[in-house]
Amino acid sequence: MRGDAATRIQRVATIQNAAPGSIAFLANPKYRRYLTDSQASAMILSPEDASGWQGAALVTKNPYVLYARVAAALSPPPPFQGGVHPRAWVDPSAKVASDAWIGPGSVVEAGAEVGARCFIGPNCVIGRDAKLGEDCRLTASVTLCHEVVLGKRVLLNPGVVIGGDGFGIAPEGGRWIKVPQLGSVRVGDDVEIGANTTVDRGALEDTLIEEGVKLDNLVQIGHGARIGAHSAIAGCVAIAGSANVGKHVMIAGMAGVNGHIEVVDNVVITAMGMVTNSVTEPGVYSSGIPLDTQRNWRKNSVRFRHLDEMARRLAELEKKLKD
Amino acid sequence: MRGDAATRIQRVATIQNAAPGSIAFLANPKYRRYLTDSQASAMILSPEDASGWQGAALVTKNPYVLYARVAAALSPPPPFQGGVHPRAWVDPSAKVASDAWIGPGSVVEAGAEVGARCFIGPNCVIGRDAKLGEDCRLTASVTLCHEVVLGKRVLLNPGVVIGGDGFGIAPEGGRWIKVPQLGSVRVGDDVEIGANTTVDRGALEDTLIEEGVKLDNLVQIGHGARIGAHSAIAGCVAIAGSANVGKHVMIAGMAGVNGHIEVVDNVVITAMGMVTNSVTEPGVYSSGIPLDTQRNWRKNSVRFRHLDEMARRLAELEKKLKD
Amino acid sequence: MRGDAATRIQRVATIQNAAPGSIAFLANPKYRRYLTDSQASAMILSPEDASGWQGAALVTKNPYVLYARVAAALSPPPPFQGGVHPRAWVDPSAKVASDAWIGPGSVVEAGAEVGARCFIGPNCVIGRDAKLGEDCRLTASVTLCHEVVLGKRVLLNPGVVIGGDGFGIAPEGGRWIKVPQLGSVRVGDDVEIGANTTVDRGALEDTLIEEGVKLDNLVQIGHGARIGAHSAIAGCVAIAGSANVGKHVMIAGMAGVNGHIEVVDNVVITAMGMVTNSVTEPGVYSSGIPLDTQRNWRKNSVRFRHLDEMARRLAELEKKLKD
Numbered sequence: 001m002r003g004d005a006a007t008r009i010q011r012v013a014t015i016q017n018a019a020p021g022s023i024a025f026l027a028n029p030k031y032r033r034y035l036t037d038s039q040a041s042a043m044i045l046s047p048e049d050a051s052g053w054q055g056a057a058l059v060t061k062n063p064y065v066l067y068a069r070v071a072a073a074l075s076p077p078p079p080f081q082g083g084v085h086p087r088a089w090v091d092p093s094a095k096v097a098s099d100a101w102i103g104p105g106s107v108v109e110a111g112a113e114v115g116a117r118c119f120i121g122p123n124c125v126i127g128r129d130a131k132l133g134e135d136c137r138l139t140a141s142v143t144l145c146h147e148v149v150l151g152k153r154v155l156l157n158p159g160v161v162i163g164g165d166g167f168g169i170a171p172e173g174g175r176w177i178k179v180p181q182l183g184s185v186r187v188g189d190d191v192e193i194g195a196n197t198t199v200d201r202g203a204l205e206d207t208l209i210e211e212g213v214k215l216d217n218l219v220q221i222g223h224g225a226r227i228g229a230h231s232a233i234a235g236c237v238a239i240a241g242s243a244n245v246g247k248h249v250m251i252a253g254m255a256g257v258n259g260h261i262e263v264v265d266n267v268v269i270t271a272m273g274m275v276t277n278s279v280t281e282p283g284v285y286s287s288g289i290p291l292d293t294q295r296n297w298r299k300n301s302v303r304f305r306h307l308d309e310m311a312r313r314l315a316e317l318e319k320k321l322k323d
Numbered sequence: 324m325r326g327d328a329a330t331r332i333q334r335v336a337t338i339q340n341a342a343p344g345s346i347a348f349l350a351n352p353k354y355r356r357y358l359t360d361s362q363a364s365a366m367i368l369s370p371e372d373a374s375g376w377q378g379a380a381l382v383t384k385n386p387y388v389l390y391a392r393v394a395a396a397l398s399p400p401p402p403f404q405g406g407v408h409p410r411a412w413v414d415p416s417a418k419v420a421s422d423a424w425i426g427p428g429s430v431v432e433a434g435a436e437v438g439a440r441c442f443i444g445p446n447c448v449i450g451r452d453a454k455l456g457e458d459c460r461l462t463a464s465v466t467l468c469h470e471v472v473l474g475k476r477v478l479l480n481p482g483v484v485i486g487g488d489g490f491g492i493a494p495e496g497g498r499w500i501k502v503p504q505l506g507s508v509r510v511g512d513d514v515e516i517g518a519n520t521t522v523d524r525g526a527l528e529d530t531l532i533e534e535g536v537k538l539d540n541l542v543q544i545g546h547g548a549r550i551g552a553h554s555a556i557a558g559c560v561a562i563a564g565s566a567n568v569g570k571h572v573m574i575a576g577m578a579g580v581n582g583h584i585e586v587v588d589n590v591v592i593t594a595m596g597m598v599t600n601s602v603t604e605p606g607v608y609s610s611g612i613p614l615d616t617q618r619n620w621r622k623n624s625v626r627f628r629h630l631d632e633m634a635r636r637l638a639e640l641e642k643k644l645k646d
Numbered sequence: 647m648r649g650d651a652a653t654r655i656q657r658v659a660t661i662q663n664a665a666p667g668s669i670a671f672l673a674n675p676k677y678r679r680y681l682t683d684s685q686a687s688a689m690i691l692s693p694e695d696a697s698g699w700q701g702a703a704l705v706t707k708n709p710y711v712l713y714a715r716v717a718a719a720l721s722p723p724p725p726f727q728g729g730v731h732p733r734a735w736v737d738p739s740a741k742v743a744s745d746a747w748i749g750p751g752s753v754v755e756a757g758a759e760v761g762a763r764c765f766i767g768p769n770c771v772i773g774r775d776a777k778l779g780e781d782c783r784l785t786a787s788v789t790l791c792h793e794v795v796l797g798k799r800v801l802l803n804p805g806v807v808i809g810g811d812g813f814g815i816a817p818e819g820g821r822w823i824k825v826p827q828l829g830s831v832r833v834g835d836d837v838e839i840g841a842n843t844t845v846d847r848g849a850l851e852d853t854l855i856e857e858g859v860k861l862d863n864l865v866q867i868g869h870g871a872r873i874g875a876h877s878a879i880a881g882c883v884a885i886a887g888s889a890n891v892g893k894h895v896m897i898a899g900m901a902g903v904n905g906h907i908e909v910v911d912n913v914v915i916t917a918m919g920m921v922t923n924s925v926t927e928p929g930v931y932s933s934g935i936p937l938d939t940q941r942n943w944r945k946n947s948v949r950f951r952h953l954d955e956m957a958r959r960l961a962e963l964e965k966k967l968k969d
Contacts, residue, residue: 011828012828012850013850014850014851017851062816062818064816064825065816065817065818065823067816067825068814068816068823068824068825068826069823071825071826071828072824072826075826075828078774085735087735087753089408089410089427089428089445103753104735104753105428105446105735105751105752105753105769105771106428107410107426107427107428107445107446109445121771122735122753122755122771123428123446123751123753123769123771123789125428125444125445125446125463125464125481127463128401139791139810139811140771140773140789140791141464141771141787141789141807143446143463143464143481143482145462145463145481155811155824157807157810157811158771158789158791158807158810159482159519159789159805159807159810159842159844161464161480161481161482161518161519161540164462164480164481164482164517164518164540165462165478165480165515165517167517167537167539167540167557167558168391169515169537169555170385170387170388170390170391171388172385172388174553174571175513175535175553176535176537176553176555177388177391177392178391178395178478178515179387179390179391179394180391180394180395180398182335182394182398190821192811192815192824194810194811194813194844194846195807195810195844195846196482196519196541196805196807196842196844196864198482198517198518198519198540198541200517200518200540204335204336204337205337205340212821212822214813214815214822216813216866217807217810217813217844217846217866218519218541218842218844218864218866218884220539220540220541220558220559220576222558230820230821230822232815232822234813234886235813235866235868235884235886236559236866236882236884236902238541238558238559238576238577240557240558240576240594248820253866253884253886253902254577254884254900254902256559256576256577256594256595258594269614270617271886271902271904271920271922272902272920273614274594274595274611274612274613274614275614276594276613276614277613277614279614283616283617284616284617284618285614285615285616285617285620286614286615286616286617286620286621286624287611287612287613287614287615287620288611288612288624288920288933288934289612289624289627289920289933289934289935290624290627290628290920290922290923290933291915291919291920291921291922291923291925291931291932291933292628292931292932292933293929293930293931293932294916294929294930294931294932295930296628296631297931297932297933298932299630299631300627300628300629300630300631301932301934301935301936302631303630303631303633303634304627304630304935304936304946304950305936305938305942305946306634306946307630307945307946307949307950307953308942308945308946308948308949310633310634310637310949310956311949311952311956313637313641314637314956314959314960314963317637317640317641317644317963318959318963320644321644321963321966321967412731412733412750412751412768428751428769429751430733430749430750430751430768430769432768446751446769448751448767448768448769448786448787448804450786451724464787466769466786466787466804466805468785468786468804482805482842484787484803484804484805484841484842487785487803487804487805487840487841487863488785488801488803488838488840490840490860490862490863490880490881491714492838492860492878493708493710493711493713493714494711495708495711497876497894498836498858498876499858499860499876499878500711500714500715501714501718501801501838502710502713502714502717503714503717503718503721505658505717505721519805519842519864521805521840521841521842521863521864523840523841523863527658527659527660528660528663541842541864543862543863543864543881543882543899545881559882561864561881561882561899561900563880563881563899563917577900579882579899579900579917579918581917591940592937593940596937597917597918597934597935597936597937598937599917599936599937600936600937602937606939606940607939607940607941608937608938608939608940608943609937609938609939609940609943609944609947610934610935610936610937610938610943611934611935611947612935612947612950613947613950613951615951619951619954622953622954623950623951623952623953623954625954626953626954626956626957627950627953629957630953633956633957633960636960636964637960640960640963640964640967643967644967
């Protein structure tokens with residue numbers, strides 16, 4: 001730490017738009033050019049950047065993490081008192097901790113358990129026999145189906161659905177017979193899930209979202225899939241049923257992972273990656289065709305349909321020239 | 324059937340984790356290795372696998388379908404009684420069958436009709452003049468907009484929206500004018516729709532989801548599209564407006580179907596398939612680039628931008644060698 | 647205008663299915679063949695098509711826009727009266743205009759403001775201190791989180807979530823630390839958003855959806871992104887955090903835009919386009935591999951893994967032949 005201990009900080013701000021009274025941070029080198037002129041009253045900086053800033057500073061190897069902690073301390077979610085809003089409905093057989101809050105329009109069904117200090121915002125549904133650990137936060141309009149189990153400190157954004165039926169259908173004579181979805185979903189501690197993401201219940205055994213997993217918005221997790229601890233999955237990714245995704249995996253937006261395959265620990269999949277087979281070694285993996293002008297893309301993509309033929313013709317020429 | 328008729332089965336289980344008292348099944352050859360040691364009290368098997376199992380067995384050509392039927396019989400959804408929960412709101416002009424259930428927080432608007440034995444879970448919305456056939460099940464938090472029509476035995480998972488406005492906009496002087504969406508949505512018998520899937524109402528004529536169609540989670544069906552009977556569409560697929568998808572079509576996850584095109588009956592589209600033009604013959608169709616290490620992918624994808632040029636250079640060489 | 651001023655029109659219809667009493671339109675040349683035999687009582691036509699129709703007609707350069715206006719006039723949304731449904735919950739500190747409607751099951755939290763003539767359908771949530779301009783319409787089951795600001799005439803379809811937490815996580819020792827999301831979302835006038843679309847609140851500064859923007863269903867807008875005025879984004883598109891999308895941009899279905907990049911005004915991205923880098927010139931851009939039979943696709947996509955090697959071998963041959 002550097003600077004006057006009497007400096008008063010009221011809020012966090014971006015380096016380029018900070019006003020006096022705020023603390024900013026520099027984590028991305030792209031923003032280094034704003035450092036000299038920033039109006040922030042204090043800065044969170046790495047040791048390498050510390051010499052570029054004359055004011056009060058918190059110097060740390062990981063400015064982004066320290067910023068996150070400072071921001072959380074300066075802007076905590078509003079406090080709440082335990083209780084059940086008169087417009088909520090809690091089944092008499094449900095157990096709600098006395099210091100948990102059930103918001104207006106929310107429904108807690110028979111046999112459900114809501115742990116200490118949970119905050120259930122408006123218009124949520126906690127299904128029959130679902131169980132929530134301590135300090136969970138369901139912002140609003142979240143739906144947990146029957147028997148879903150959440151660990152502690154789970155944060156669910158609006159529109160999240162956990163425990164809907166998996167896509168289990170069996171073909172018979174040109175029709176689809178529904179396969180009952182009898183498993184549930186178990187969500188570990190410190191999981192955060194983004195708006196309108198869906199996690200299906202297992203067909204027979206539980207779908208697993210392990211501790212520390214972070215899912216962005218509009219992600220689909222199929223029935224019986226496992227997402228290993230501390231993995232992070234960005235927006236609009238789909239993980240098909242019974243996929244086994246390891247720990248510390250990062251999957252960028254709009255990628256797809258096939259069903260019944262494995263992705264080992266410490267794999268990174270880039271945006272729109274098409275994961276059709278198991279990934280058995282840690283590393284960074286990609287697929288897809290980068291953007292081009294439509295005019296160029298049309299010419300090239302037409303040729304893709306003849307790539308195998310081109311390869312054969314190339315080999316033929318090589319053979320001719322060798323002879 | 325084979326074995327002691329007095330065998331008591333209480334539940335279904337996977338072949339590898341079955342305990343005594345449960346019945347398991349073997350449909351996927353990958354799991355054959357678990358057969359000998361399974362602790363199941365009975366097994367559902369194909370004739371080819373029957374000799375590998377000494378215990379009680381149900382032998383059938385289609386073990387998965389028989390399993391589905393056994394599971395449904397052993398684990399039916401909990402029974403319910405007809406009635407309107409005191410925290411539901413039903414408009415006086417709506418008609419709700421006496422043996423249908425309207426859950427807490429649900430709203431049934433003016434003129435809507437809810438058929439016999441329907442189960443409407445918590446926090447659903449049944450819009451003005453919507454009509455539900457017999458035995459529909461809306462798990463929770465489902466929204467049906469005005470005038471939407473459901474057939475019989477339709478199952479809608481949480482977060483489903485049917486009948487939102489289609490994406491109808493007309494350009495005028497650099498702005499978009501809204502085109503009123505005056506059609507509705509008709510959903511046939513035995514349709515099942517996954518969590519947070521959206522089906523838009525037609526611009527002028529109705530969007531059609533024909534009987535027996537199964538839609539997974541987070542699927543988008545555009546205005547005026549038709550999904551033919553007994554087709555199955557996996558997670559995160561988008562079907563654009565006025566697309567005409569035939570019967571018995573299977574579309575794997577994250578595929579996209581362009582607007583105003585036709586996909587004939589009995590077509591299969593694999594995952595992430597990009598369907599820009601009509602598919603006029605039954606068969607299996609694919610597109611996309613399979614995953615590779617980022618290092619390899621970069622080298623190859625850069626070359627894609629020059630594929631047309633490569634093809635021309637190849638033809639040039641062939642010409643030279645012919646001369 | 648052409649024809650008998652006494653002609654009575656009651657509704658709009660498609661050119662091929664119009665009955666007497668309806669007005670149809672011809673905007674797409676594909677439908678010209680239906681013109682002669684249409685039973686419509688009046689037709690909206692371009693000057694070029696006017697001679698092909700003998701009946702009453704509205705002749706205009708932009709038949710689709712005029713049709714939109716006529717349809718809106720003939721089929722306005724049902725009128726409503728101001729008020730709060732007895733089953734809605736409005737916090738005493740919220741301000742709801744006397745001519746706005748709050749539907750059953752909806753919740754308006756502390757400090758929120760709902761402007762004149764707003765229609766809030768059933769089961770919506772208006773978060774703490776959110777502000778809605780005049781004439782907004784939230785069909786049903788919409789969730790606005792705290793402090794979100796809507797302009798005038800904003801139309802939100804069911805399941806829309808605005809202001810959920812952005813995907814802000816910082817890595818520390820193999821775990822993810824949550825980065826508080828302290829910005830909000832500002833939505834301009836005349837914006838329309840489709841069912842189950844999500845717009846995240848900014849990490850520090852607001853996410854911006856400028857005036858006249860149209861978003862289709864299941865679109866994801868990441869934290870701190872900006873969508874410029876009068877841009878239109880089709881279904882299942884994802885725009886990552888801090889992306890800066892210009893004005894009058896059109897993005898077709900399932901395309902993805904990377905974070906922290908810019909797409910300038912007047913760009914068109916075709917369906918499934920993979921926008922990894924900034925697009926700095928107006929124009930039409932594409933990517934992806936068009937559909938083929940699975941058999942052909944397999945042969946070609948295998949070769950893609952060797953495209954760089956093929957290019958080198960081709961260059962090698964060219965060199966040999968030059969020598």
